[in-house]
Amino acid sequence: MGGGVRSVSDSIGVRLRRAGDLILLSSVSMGAVLMLAGTPASAEDWGMGAANREIARGAVFSPVSTPASEIATLAWFTLAITLAIFLTVGGLLLYSVIRFRARPSDEQREPPQLYGSNPIEFAWTAIPLLIVFVLALTTVRTIYDVQAAVEPPNAVHVRVIGHQWWWEFRYPDLGIVTANELHVPLSDPAHPTPTWLELESADVAHSFWVPRLAGKTDLIPNKINTMWIDPHQPGIYLGQCAEFCGTEHAMMLIRVVVEPRANFDRWVAAQRMPASPHDAVAHGRQVFQTNACASCHTVQGTSAHGTYGPDLTHMMSRQTVGSGVATNTADHLKIWVRDPARMKPGALMPAMNLSEKDLDDVVTWMVTLK
Amino acid sequence: MAGTIDDRFALDAGGSELASANALPIAGKLHEWITTVDHKKLGLMYIGWGLIFFLVAGLQAATIRLQLAVPNAGIVSPQVFNRLLTLHGTAMVFLVGMPILTGFFNYLVPLMIGARDLAFPRLNAFGFWLWFFGSLLLYFSYIGGGGMEGAGSAPSVGWFAYAPLTETPFSRGHSTDYWIISILLASVGSTATAVNLIATAFSMRCPGMALNKMPVLVWLAVVDAGLMLVALPPLSAAQIMLLLDRYMGAHFFDTQAGGSALLWQHFFWIFGHPEVYVLVIPAFAFASEIIPVFSRKVIFGYEVMVAASCAIGFLSLGVWAHHMFSVGMTPAGNAFFVTSSMLVGIPTGIKIFNWLGTMWGGRIRLRVPMLFAIAFLFQFLIAGLTGIILAVAPFDWQLTDTYFVVAHFHYVLIGGIVFMIFAAIYYWFPKATGRMLDERLGQLHFWLFLIGFHLTFDTLHFAGLQGMPRRIYTYQPGRGFELPNLIASIGVIFQALGMIAFVFDVIKSLTSGKPAGKDPWDAWTLEWSTSSPPPEYNFADLPTVHSRRPLWDLKHPEDPDWKYE
Secondary structure, eight states: OHHHHHHHHHHHHHHTTSOOEEEEHHHHHHHHHHHHHHHTTTTOOTTTTHHHHHOOOOOOOOOHHHHHHHHHHHHHHHHHHHHHHHHHHHHHHHHHHTTTTGGGGGGTTTOOOOOOOHHHHHHHHHHHHHHHHHHHHHHHHHHHHTTOOOOOOOOOEEEEEETTTTEEEEETTTTTTEEEEEEEEOOOOTTTTOOOEEEEESSSSSEEEOTTTTTOEOOOOOEEEEEEOOOOOOEEEEOOOOOOSSSTTTGGEEEEOOOOOOHHHHHHHHHHHOOOOOOOGHHHHHHHSTTHHHHOOOOTSSBBBBOOOOOOTGGGGSSTTTTEEEEEEHHHHHHHHHOHHHHHHTTEEEEOOOOOOHHHHHHHHHHHOO | OOSSSSSTTTTOOOOHHHHHHHOOHHHHHHHHHHHHHHHHHHHHHHOOOOOHHHHHHHHHOOOOHHHSSTTTTOSOOHHHHHHHHHHHIIIIIIIIHHHHOOOOHHHHHHHHHHSSSSSSSHHHHHHHHHHHHHHHHHHHHHHHHOOOGGGGGOOTTTTTTTTTTTTTTTTOHHHHHHHHHHHHHHHHHHHHHHHHHHHHHHOOTTTTOOOGGGHHHHHHHHHHHHHHHHHHHHHHHHHHHHHHHHOOOOOOOOOGTTTTHHHHHHHHHHHHHHHHHHHHHHHHHHHHOOOHHHTHHHHHHHHHHHHHHHHHHHHHHGGGGGGGGGGGGHHHHHHHHHHHHHHHHHHHHHHHHHHHHHHSSSOOOOOOOHHHHHHHHHHHHHHHHHHHHHHHHHHHHHTBBBBHHHHHHHIIIIIIIIIHHHHHHHHHHHHHSSSSSOOOHHHHHHHHHHHHHHHHHHHHHHHHHOOOOOSOOOOOSSSSHHHHHHHHHHHHHHHHHHHHHHHHHEEEEEHHOOOOSOOOOOOOGGGGGGGOOTTTTSOOSOOOSSSSSSHHHHHHHHHHHGGGG
């Protein structure tokens, strides 16, 4: 390795002596950027890179739900129009720069002066007006299709509550409270079972965005917004908060799990059970109930009924910790409980300052909350 | 340069009046600049301070791009990142864009209408110093802002400072107060300048210059000042309300006591969208002077250009909620703002077509100002089209608050405005200093900056379409964000090299640039008829004009403009 480094730096030295070789200089600094930025990169991935790669890529242009599909159709139409305008006007600009550039021979002569032309001005006002007319009408139709859709009686209801920096999902009809991972049933286009989301905020403004399912809608304190999705392809869809909401805005991630109705119903049934008592880990539960944990978190079937943080009754049924910062493993959980700021600096959960034994026990108990 | 005109406009190495000023000792010079009410000195002070903040806020952007070059980078903490993005945005709008552009208007409007100063020179100085101390206060927050936390810290609420994140429960200490008060001061200064520009253009024109003979730049200065006058007070009002919330127990935006978060958004964007036009209209103004001179043709469709500018000014006051398509407005509300936003595209398109019409059939001299102006035309075309894309509300539900929006408005602000600021600097530097900027360094600056700009901002559109929200301090691997972010960060290197070439060019040319003479570009408006730099009183005899291009008439007595206007 050492030899390689030396030969590279030698060749840099030789070339730098050539005056004005700025391009090389920039590639050197590019390398410096990569080294600087690359060093801490892979270390603190917490398993999320691999977890993300298991999920099919895609965003705005690979919709799997009606609102997102309608938007994608309109988007392609808009892009086609704007591309056509760009090619026409850009082509004319390029042509005129090349065709009418001054040549050395005619430096001294002034070209004919043309002060304007009303027919031409009229033409390039009228044509854009027609384009705007068509585009505005198409847009307004899609707005009504998405926003004014009527909620069918069999829709699943979810209240989505944004918190600094996690998501609370409450299913009022089903008696379920969960966090950060939204489970919804697959919607068969022949017999749609869409999900209607009521969006609220517990603190500042947030925005719910899962690009393959729908456009984003903001969660604004003192205002209830609604949106709907009807995913027709099972899978996991990634999204995240899209409105700047403070320190950890970047790590307020969403996973939406879309599964066939039968699987969804099984998930619902499991979520409705209280946490099952495990005598083997009773001390861990004791630690949880007698420390500050219980004042922020709820675990059904225990005395912990806090509502400031996520409901942990079935936390091990979730794939991630900390609203998507780490995969949900016992190791990661332990790091999180010891000091959340290590994974998510600025997170509102404080370091718990538990003894090693208490920490081990409480995590061992939490791992049973399936 | 043989011919009719150069005897009258002989090369003149510098203003004889200012030659004596150069002999003053440092303290005397400092005193002279601090106490000046001369529109040219104040204009240059605006531009100079603005350029310094351009470098500072540019370095902050470079740090942001370094942090985002790869996933999970740890160059800066999330708290520091959020301060960087807030200061970068706030500074680029209020401490860079506004002052540089008002600086140019300050400098040019009296010269172009044949006046000796602005209508209210002392008000002009007052506005400058308000802005100056406001600008210092914003960056002083790094030392003094922490409040309860002890050490200093800058605001971290984003440049549009959405409530209730700015309210005391979520923003303790004083960092947000620095944002409020510094911008409040700067805005009051800008409002004063706006009044001054309007009064000057309407009442100080030289004999013969009817309104329909004003240079396009001056018309655009009037439209721009009108917008400032209408748009800045809502922001100032909202900032005062926010201060009342924070310190006097009011509840305008305090949602925990029943206040409205949306109210702030409306106030902010009623200011914020016209503000985009406040920034871009000066770029239109520069283009409308530079493109004709370097195409050697009169501007095509003067009346239509002026009418389109006024239309843009009016329409831009009715489009603000297109920044709010995702807040849950009614379908009818969305439909209104879709239509009004798309309508702005029409006068904007007309302007692009008229610049094209000006170039058509001309003899285009590809000097540095024109290179920047041509790049501006292409980039502003793209920025306008992505603007139309964002006006399509349902598509905007996907794109708003993503890197697509970041790419779009940097296309406007850099691809449009900064490119035209550079064009204007290369074009008017000889007038202000008496010396030319170096052509070859200028070309190097242009190409490096052009490559860097496109590497960075073309690719960021795709990051947004891929699902990357704006204002995130990092992102996880495996979501398709890596490649566009890496390319975007590499582009910064080229932009930085371009800026080094520019700074070097300015420093070198100030001391050893080629003497410019009165009229180095063979141009047509009045500022080129006086010496470079102009004397303090601008014109020994106030000129009398007969057309929009008085110097064309002098240079072509056989074929003057006034025959055709």
